[in-house]
Amino acid sequence: MDFLRPASWQEALAAKAEHPSAVPIAGGTDVMVEINFDHRRPAYLLDLNRVGELAEWETAGDIVRLGASVPYTRIMEHLRRELPGLALAAHTVASPQIRNRGGVGGNLGTASPAGDAHPALLAGGGEVEAVSVRGTRMIPIDDFYLGVKRNALAPDELIRAVHLRKATGPQQFSKVGTRNAMVIAVCAFGIALHPDRRTVRTGIGSAAPTPIRATAAEEFLTAALDEGGLWDNGKPVPPAVARQFADLVAAAANPIDDVRGTASYRRHALAVMARRTLGWTWEQYRGEQQEERNQPCA
Amino acid sequence: MRVTFTVNGREQAADDVWEGESLLYVLRERLGLPGSKNACEQGECGSCTVRLDGVPVCSCLVAAGQAEGRDVVTVEGLAGDDGTLSTVQQAFVDAGAVQCGFCTPGLLVAADELLERNPEPSDGDIREALSGNLCRCTGYEKILDAVRLAAARTGEAV
């Protein structure tokens, strides 16, 4: 095995081009488990820890460009306002020790259907900045997950960052597991209200071969909110609409029975999480609308 | 390969390190620092917790080469040079928070960092900070007592 230690992003790209089989290692919280247990014996490990900009983020206009290796801890602490769904999801990952090392780039690299960042990324919307010596590709998050632990990266590409839309409305993340810490999701659900576009987006984790959106549920809810004029009049979501939304979320999933739960439990739990998180986000939206209405004109 | 980094304030070098080796293995088997424990090698138990540039991490999940040039503090670095126990260590002894002791080094490192960052933690803060450390013996209550005791003593000392 060779240990490659590029000191800059350009060096990292050159190393990946020269050795496309090299396994990048950022926080190591997935890679090292595989090496410790002899599940993986790569010819090259490509350490990304010395590439400082991967651990930084910047905001430009309505976009946050989140470096691939920004640890979950930093996301929770510093990006709660801009990326509330992702910050909530980050807080459910493993333990403080893991959150101090792991980040979204590694979650995307592994592309496990159980990765907690994915439902939040799908619901919030964004693009993966994939870079090689050949150039930069912006991969829409919806096109990134190809199969169980398979993603859209080419062998010579590295993730530089994810470009995420700053929240324009409330977002939630919900996850089912046996305890609060150190739990791989039995299933997970993310929801983001986008009042600027008058749309709602969702993400489902651990209930299909890849993380997915519940597109039919989103379309149904978006239409129902429009029809009722709810974005403007700030009325509660009618219970029948919330129920139908929840059923459509459950129907979007394609879960399996495994050690963590049965398929039918996962469907049931998803419906419950969808209804609850819709309730929470909509109440928050209504509250914010109310506050805005009560503001005296400047 | 050779890996050089600072451990508990002293520059150390390890030779013949295998490229896939963990920082934990280097500490225990090559540098003679067996304080950090190896229980799971998969980030689940926290008994290998050390500070990497000040930040608590599972040393079993840090590739040795990633520690090159960086600053590591292990449980061996908590006590004074003359062997005087640190506040957190003394509190663990006094509160009876140690049974078999296998989880203790990781808990000490995690608790020490918590109190440095947050000298007056709530019970919720303590539970959260120690949520990545498993103990099979104590049932955790005495560990929580120990951290509360250490926090109270730190407060008195100021």
Ligand SMILES: Cc1cc2nc3c(=O)[nH]c(=O)nc-3n(C[C@H](O)[C@H](O)[C@H](O)COP(=O)(O)OP(=O)(O)OC[C@H]3O[C@@H](n4cnc5c(N)ncnc54)[C@H](O)[C@@H]3O)c2cc1C
């Ligand atoms: C005890 C434990 C508990 C866990 N709990 C959770 C949990 O609750 N939720 C969850 O989602 N995950 C969990 N994980 C998995 C892991 O922590 C996450 O997937 C994390 O996001 C990985 O990030 P990392 O930086 O450590 O990745 P690494 O292990 O460094 O890399 C992971 C993969 O991504 C690739 N990669 C990394 N960076 C890049 C890049 N810039 N470009 C291209 N490829 C890259 C690597 O080659 C590798 O294939 C857990 C892991 C452990 C050990």
Ligand code: FES
């Ligand atoms: S040995 Fe590292 S977390 Fe268990």
Ligand code: FES
């Ligand atoms: S004292 Fe035995 S594992 Fe904690």
